[in-house]
Amino acid sequence: MSENSWRDPSSFIEQIFVEESCLELPYTKEILHRTQLPCTIVPDRGKPNDLDKNYVDNLTAGKRQLFLCKNRGIFFKPCPGTREYQCCDYQVLNTGMNCPIDCVYCILQAYLNAPWLTFYVNTEKLFLELDEALLTNPDRFFRIGTGEFTDSLAIDRLTGLSRLLVNYFAQQKNAVLELKTKSGVIENLKGIKHHGRTIIAWSLNSPIIMKREEIRSASLDERLAAARCCAEWGYKLAFHFDPIIDHPGWMEGYAETIRRLYEEVPAESIVWISLGALRFIPSLKEIGIQRFPHSNIYYQEFIEGLDNKSRYFRPNRVKMYQFIYNCLKEKAAEETCIYFCMESDEIWREVMGFIPAEKGGIPLMLDQTVISR
Numbered sequence: 001m002s003e004n005s006w007r008d009p010s011s012f013i014e015q016i017f018v019e020e021s022c023l024e025l026p027y028t029k030e031i032l033h034r035t036q037l038p039c040t041i042v043p044d045r046g047k048p049n050d051l052d053k054n055y056v057d058n059l060t061a062g063k064r065q066l067f068l069c070k071n072r073g074i075f076f077k078p079c080p081g082t083r084e085y086q087c088c089d090y091q092v093l094n095t096g097m098n099c100p101i102d103c104v105y106c107i108l109q110a111y112l113n114a115p116w117l118t119f120y121v122n123t124e125k126l127f128l129e130l131d132e133a134l135l136t137n138p139d140r141f142f143r144i145g146t147g148e149f150t151d152s153l154a155i156d157r158l159t160g161l162s163r164l165l166v167n168y169f170a171q172q173k174n175a176v177l178e179l180k181t182k183s184g185v186i187e188n189l190k191g192i193k194h195h196g197r198t199i200i201a202w203s204l205n206s207p208i209i210m211k212r213e214e215i216r217s218a219s220l221d222e223r224l225a226a227a228r229c230c231a232e233w234g235y236k237l238a239f240h241f242d243p244i245i246d247h248p249g250w251m252e253g254y255a256e257t258i259r260r261l262y263e264e265v266p267a268e269s270i271v272w273i274s275l276g277a278l279r280f281i282p283s284l285k286e287i288g289i290q291r292f293p294h295s296n297i298y299y300q301e302f303i304e305g306l307d308n309k310s311r312y313f314r315p316n317r318v319k320m321y322q323f324i325y326n327c328l329k330e331k332a333a334e335e336t337c338i339y340f341c342m343e344s345d346e347i348w349r350e351v352m353g354f355i356p357a358e359k360g361g362i363p364l365m366l367d368q369t370v371i372s373r
């Protein structure tokens with residue numbers, strides 16, 4: 001790994017905090033042994049320090065601190081899609097909050113109110129919740145992801161959670177797990193009998209956006225090299241072009257990423273690819289501008305959508321989607337499902353020539369892609 005590489009963003013972490021009642025858990029001990037970083041004990045239900053008092057200003061400092069604690073809420077719940085747009089019916093496994101990468105557009109900046117990285121070590125409860133949901137709904141097929149409130153693999157070198165999850169899902173008949181990342185941390189995925197029940201996914205963007213707006217993320221080369229290894233280990237793959245960002249040279253940028261993707265990764269290994277243009281709530285814009293004064297992604301013309309999020313004007317979105325969709329279609333395998341994340345039927349029809357309902361809806365389209373392989 002070169003000196004400037006962020007293939008493994010967990011190297012940004014400098015300090016560990018542990019909630020007192022978690023100290024004796026074997027999993028906590030395992031993580032502490034792996035990190036070899038200074039560790040401070042925090043009283044139960046307490047907090048590591050006062051960095052949260054100046055939350056957004058301290059967010060970068062907080063990303064250097066990992067807090068191992070209990071999840072006293074729910075691990076497993078549906079994705080917070082909206083009623084106004086076509087949603088993919090994804091279930092979220094909440095393994096922790098925040099991540100050491102720092103994307104200018106990251107929605108968590110506006111949702112969180114504490115700057116630390118949080119990781120829940122009471123995984124026994126996580127697996128109990130999964131057991132209950134999967135066993136009591138044997139006729140339902142679950143697509144489950146851990147990448148909603150964090151990056152699925154960015155701190156996996158320290159936690160090793162991916163191995164536990166991949167082994168668990170390998171035994172499940174009615175579920176697949178999607179691990180979504182902007183890192184290249186795949187070492188823990190090697191040599192596991194995953195039985196095709198885990199999909200490894202990367203967020204991709206135009207190379208210049210990955211470099212400028214996704215701070216401490218793996219480069220395009222590093223992400224694709226990791227994806228190629230996972231394909232060789234028999235994993236199915238997925239890619240997410242989200243958020244698609246309008247910037248000078250966007251056509252060349254997205255075309256290059258797609259060309260490199262299909263040079264590196266076998267087309268047949270890709271189960272799905274999602275497309276979603278930049279969207280954000282007003283408070284995120286304020287935070288983004290304050291934290292990243294050199295970024296200009298928020299200085300464009302936007303329109304407010306039905307979910308109160310700002311989006312590019314429809315003709316602009318359609319133009320970008322059509323270009324990217326056509327580039328993908330030239331190279332994609334017949335079975336790869338290309339879909340929009342949170343777009344209207346009108347956009348589907350205009351870009352892809354059909355609406356999800358004609359194919360049974362997005363959830364069924366995605367389920368069939370996995371089940372039929």
Ligand code: SF4
Binds near residue numbers: 098103106107150
């Ligand atoms: S990788 Fe995901 S969770 Fe981490 S900063 Fe970027 S958008 Fe946020």
